[in-house]
Amino acid sequence: MASRLNPFKFLQEVRAETAKVVWPTRNETLVTTVMVLIMVFLATLFFLAIDQILGWGISALLSIGR
Numbered sequence: 001m002a003s004r005l006n007p008f009k010f011l012q013e014v015r016a017e018t019a020k021v022v023w024p025t026r027n028e029t030l031v032t033t034v035m036v037l038i039m040v041f042l043a044t045l046f047f048l049a050i051d052q053i054l055g056w057g058i059s060a061l062l063s064i065g066r
Contacts, residue, residue: 024032
């Protein structure tokens with residue numbers, strides 16, 4: 001409970017926890033970034049296709065009433 005009231009103790013604990021963090025390498029970051037960009041591209045294509053199909057379907061339904 002005393003560490004909650006002591007800002008210096010808190011900062012020491014934060015620094016100790018930060019030292020335990022394992023940061024990704026440059027290569028890991030690059031690979032992950034490329035994977036995310038590929039998935040964004042694929043998701044874009046998927047939603048574009050779904051949008052086109054739904055648009056075509058709705059147009060077909062609405063043209064029945066004419």
